[in-house]
Amino acid sequence: xxxxxxxxxxxxxxxxxxxxxxxxxxxxxxxxxxxxxxxxxxxxxxxxxxxxxxxxxxxxxxxxxxxxxxxxxxxxxxxxxxxxxxxxxxxxxxxxxxxxxxxxxxxxxxxxxxxxxxxxxxxxxxxxxxxxxxxxxxxxxxxxxxxxxxxxxxxxxxxxxxxxxxxxxxxxxxxxxxxxxxxxxxxxxxxxxxxxxxxxxxxxxxxxxxxxxxxxxxxxxxxxxxxxxxxxxxxxxxxxxxxxxxxxxxxxxxxxxxxxxxxxxxxxxxxxxxxxxxxxxxxxxxxxxxxxxxxxxxxxxxxxxxxxxxxxxxxxxxxxxxxxxxxxxxxxxxxxxxxxxxxxxxxxxxxxxxxxxxxxxxxxxxxxxxxxxxxxxxxxxxxxxxxxxxxxxxxxxxxxxxxxxxx
Amino acid sequence: xxxxxxxxxxxxxxxxxxxxxxxxxxxxxxxxxxxxxxxxxxxxxxxxxxxxxxxxxxxxxxxxxxxxxxxxxxxxxxxxxxxxxxxxxxxxxxxxxxxxxxxxxxxxxxxxxxxxxxxxxxxxxxxxxxxxxxxxxxxxxxxxxxxxxxxxxxxxxxxxxxxxxxxxxxxxxxxxxxxxxxxxxxxxxxxxxxxxxxxxxxxxxxxxxxxxxxxxxxxxxxxxxxxxxxxxxxxxxxxxxxxxxxxxxxxxxxxxxxxxxxxxxxxxxxxxxxxxxxxxxxxxxxxxxxxxxxxxxxxxxxxxxxxxxxxxxxxxxxxxxxxxxxxxxxxxxxxxxxxxxxxxxxxxxxxxxxxxxxxxxxxxxxxxxxxxxxxxxxxxxxxxxxxxxxxxxxxxxxxxxxxxxxx
Numbered sequence: 001x002x003x004x005x006x007x008x009x010x011x012x013x014x015x016x017x018x019x020x021x022x023x024x025x026x027x028x029x030x031x032x033x034x035x036x037x038x039x040x041x042x043x044x045x046x047x048x049x050x051x052x053x054x055x056x057x058x059x060x061x062x063x064x065x066x067x068x069x070x071x072x073x074x075x076x077x078x079x080x081x082x083x084x085x086x087x088x089x090x091x092x093x094x095x096x097x098x099x100x101x102x103x104x105x106x107x108x109x110x111x112x113x114x115x116x117x118x119x120x121x122x123x124x125x126x127x128x129x130x131x132x133x134x135x136x137x138x139x140x141x142x143x144x145x146x147x148x149x150x151x152x153x154x155x156x157x158x159x160x161x162x163x164x165x166x167x168x169x170x171x172x173x174x175x176x177x178x179x180x181x182x183x184x185x186x187x188x189x190x191x192x193x194x195x196x197x198x199x200x201x202x203x204x205x206x207x208x209x210x211x212x213x214x215x216x217x218x219x220x221x222x223x224x225x226x227x228x229x230x231x232x233x234x235x236x237x238x239x240x241x242x243x244x245x246x247x248x249x250x251x252x253x254x255x256x257x258x259x260x261x262x263x264x265x266x267x268x269x270x271x272x273x274x275x276x277x278x279x280x281x282x283x284x285x286x287x288x289x290x291x292x293x294x295x296x297x298x299x300x301x302x303x304x305x306x307x308x309x310x311x312x313x314x315x316x317x318x319x320x321x322x323x324x325x326x327x328x329x330x331x332x333x334x335x336x337x338x339x340x341x342x343x344x345x346x347x348x349x350x351x352x353x354x355x356x357x358x359x360x361x362x363x364x365x366x367x368x369x370x371x372x373x374x375x376x377x378x379x380x381x382x383x384x385x386x387x388x389x390x391x392x393x394x395x396x397x398x399x400x401x402x403x404x405x406x407x
Numbered sequence: 408x409x410x411x412x413x414x415x416x417x418x419x420x421x422x423x424x425x426x427x428x429x430x431x432x433x434x435x436x437x438x439x440x441x442x443x444x445x446x447x448x449x450x451x452x453x454x455x456x457x458x459x460x461x462x463x464x465x466x467x468x469x470x471x472x473x474x475x476x477x478x479x480x481x482x483x484x485x486x487x488x489x490x491x492x493x494x495x496x497x498x499x500x501x502x503x504x505x506x507x508x509x510x511x512x513x514x515x516x517x518x519x520x521x522x523x524x525x526x527x528x529x530x531x532x533x534x535x536x537x538x539x540x541x542x543x544x545x546x547x548x549x550x551x552x553x554x555x556x557x558x559x560x561x562x563x564x565x566x567x568x569x570x571x572x573x574x575x576x577x578x579x580x581x582x583x584x585x586x587x588x589x590x591x592x593x594x595x596x597x598x599x600x601x602x603x604x605x606x607x608x609x610x611x612x613x614x615x616x617x618x619x620x621x622x623x624x625x626x627x628x629x630x631x632x633x634x635x636x637x638x639x640x641x642x643x644x645x646x647x648x649x650x651x652x653x654x655x656x657x658x659x660x661x662x663x664x665x666x667x668x669x670x671x672x673x674x675x676x677x678x679x680x681x682x683x684x685x686x687x688x689x690x691x692x693x694x695x696x697x698x699x700x701x702x703x704x705x706x707x708x709x710x711x712x713x714x715x716x717x718x719x720x721x722x723x724x725x726x727x728x729x730x731x732x733x734x735x736x737x738x739x740x741x742x743x744x745x746x747x748x749x750x751x752x753x754x755x756x757x758x759x760x761x762x763x764x765x766x767x768x769x770x771x772x773x774x775x776x777x778x779x780x781x782x783x784x785x786x787x788x789x790x791x792x793x794x795x796x797x798x799x800x801x802x803x804x805x806x807x808x809x810x811x812x813x814x
Contacts, residue, residue: 092719092788144796278788279716300722305708309686312499314776315707318725323795369721369788381499381685381776388730389551394801 002030009051010035016058020046023086028077029054043086044078062097066286066361070354080360081333081367088368094281101282107250108294110227114200116246116294121201123347125180130342131335136180136207139242139273140325140373150331153324158186161239163393164317164377165271166386167191171236174198174262176228177243181208181221187239188220195221198231231258238263238270244303245275248296252306260311269379269386270313275325276300276372284361291358300374308378316385317377322366325373329363409437416458417442423465427453430493435484436461450493451485469504473693473768477761487767488740488774495775501688508689514657515701517634521607523653523701528608530754532587537749538742543587543614546649546680547732547780557738560731565593568646570800571724571784572678573793574598578643581605581669583635584650588615588628594646595627602628605638638665645670645677651710652682655703659713667718676786676793677720682732683707683779691768698765707781715785723792724784729773732780736770 005013013035017027026042028034030049048054053073056064068074076083094102108116128136133151141153142160161183167173169192178184178197181204187193199205205225212218224230228243238259247255263270275297282288283295300318308315336343336359343352365371379385387393412420420442424434433449435441437456455461460480463471475481483490501509515523535543540558548560549567568590574580576599585591585604588611594600606612612632619625631637635650645666654662670677682704689695690702707725715722743750743766750759772778786792794800 089789142796144798146795278719278721299711299716300725301708301712301716304706304711309706309708312685314685314727314729314779315725315781316727318707318722319797320721320723320792322721323792372721374722382496385727385730388553389549390726390797390801391551394797 002032005029005031005033009054012054012058016054020087022090025083025086044076044083046083047075047077049073063285063289066290066357069357070350072353081364084361084364085367088364088370092368092370094279098282101285102280105248105282105296108246108248110229112294113227113246117200119293120291122203125203125207130339131332135182137182138179140321141328142321143324143327150328153328154182158183159190161241161271161273162187162191164375165237165239165269167193167237169193172196173237173239174231174235176231176238176240177246178208178223179242180204181211181223183241184208184221184223185212185215185217188217189215196233196235197221197223198226198228199223200225200227228258229254231262233262234264235262236264236268238268241273244272245292245295245297248294249298249302249306252302253310256307256310259307259313263380265380265382267383269377269383272303272376274298274374276374278372287358290354297371303376312381313378314381315376315378319375321373321375322369322371326363326366329359329366333359333363409439412436412438412440416461419461419465423461427494429497432490432493451483451490453490454482454484456480470692470696473697473764476764477757479760488771491768491771492774495771495777499775499777501686505689508692509687512655512689512703515653515655517636519701520634520653524607526700527698529610532610532614537746538739542589544589545586547728548735549728550731550734557735560735561589565590566597568648568678568680569594569598571782572644572646572676574600574644576600579603580644580646581638581642583638583645583647584653585615585630586649587611588618588630590648591615591628591630592619592622592624595624596622603640604628604630605633605635606630607632607634635665636661638669640669641671642669643671643675645675648680651679652699652702652704655701656705656709656713659709660717663714663717666714666720670787672787672789674790676784676790679710679783681705681781683781685779694765697761704778710783719788720785721788722783722785726782728780728782729776729778733770733773736766736773740766740770
């Protein structure tokens, strides 16, 4: 028999229900009751199992919603994604707690970066193979056509990056944060470039090297187990897909210095692909604690003013692919749900719930517009931009004509 | 017979020659001599007629190069554009004088804005018709194909803007800063929208109204002689091409408030097209004094953080068209040179020289990368973005398929 709710907890539950009502989400307490103020046609129900959970979520919702969901004392009845998306939509403005947290953010030393990367990316390549596409691309895909599979959309993304950079055979590309190596190998195979790919994850590097050897691309692609701070040499193109989120604002000047040092000035160009924000705001507190320690999704203004401008790089093109990331995450979530038993078997129930919440919550945040996905193309101001019009990137017939006429 | 140069002026001339040498520009003094340090194969020669000019240019080059050029005591031998472009390339970093000037910049009150606009845009529609395209479009064109005429490239630009906004028949568009009305009329004629177009220039408004009446579009397009601050009502799209440069940083919050107020949240979207910078820097001092009082070309970061973020607008797309503006200005310069006698006849020699320098110097600044041209597409974060992929804007075959699949 459930314990009775009591007067104080009823008042607290009313407060929590008032916070959930704009999202049309109903609150249900451990005795099966709902406080007054519940929406008439709720899109889903948040079920709270005890007074401790109620108080924790009310006091620190950004952190405790996740903590209690993982512990199993907070459940969501109805489909999880729409509930999280609706809550995201009602919380698009940073709170005072988030502002404070931004002000107190720690930097990511090399050692801390290694630890952060190990925490997330060294869970075992197996684990990621259960729910990513077959090439293990763990960044936003590009659904060029609506009927594309995840596999096709990841290929389309990699090719889009290459076309935006107008890679030419024989050029040298530096990739900062190379995951399991899919993009580096795609660039080498399809565009004939040489790649130096940097990554801190030991497991990912081992996987990528084996794949390069298997595909006969080991001579063209060098996978280096090291940090972006260690990038040296001179390259024709600098590309980083999904690493900037791990750098942290405080280290943007360091990244700027690296990019300025390595990118050839006369014809160099580069691309940063990263999860961003419309307004400065820390990542969700629970995500930072459990999923991405040290993570920060910057605004375009922060990247423009603190990375690109100090590196004397001109912004040529910015693309916002946030709806593509929502769709990518929906694919991952579906596959992850199919692998739920395997995940629970190897990592336990709380881990499975944590990753379910992380993937679904991320989809919700991109769908609601709380997170953005920016692809930024840039070049040294003295370089000839890689193309005159986007028709050259998006398959317009005049590309070669323009190229001949302007070079 | 020229006056002798003297010891002190020779030393000063050496300093000026040292500043010009990295641009491969030779200095020639009024006695026909050049100081030591002149480049061996100069791309052009700056000829200084007297000691006063030498000293003025040395002390305050950004202002006095223009002042002395207009007065006629500083001449350029060789082609003007390459010389200015080479000088621009050696001066891509703001000087201490520019930083100081930024800190002391005045705001543009409504009264000052009226005066500023009158100064530039009310020179007579005739004057502009001598060297702009036939529709009097006084902003960067878009050379979609390399063989496009200026007329075609201006049409292509207007159409690009409409496609980026995905205008639908019957929608209401607010245009802030409408020039001679070409874009407002294009939107109404080709896309069937209604337009409320705001402009402070009396002469431009009169011209635009007459044209709207002539083309039978007066019922669809309302030209309003007023400031962007006075925009009211609710619109489906907000577009501003070439006005942001006149607003000034200090008034960005006001513009943000206007955009937030008028743009419908559920499906609104907008486009800002403006001359920008890679790093914060005032416009050239001479341009500010003689051509664009109150003008400021902002960085993308300034626009993102001070206009779009406070208005709760998400950046969807940024395009940098700086080489298109260099090409546009080359067209204008060529036509202006053909009209030089007429200009001198009506406005006098110094005016003709000032405008020659302004147009050529602007071409040089865009070619060198000292100025950028940004087109930024944005939407309220809660709105569905106007398109999923750029193929919809650049004529990809899948546009309709996507549209059907995602809405």
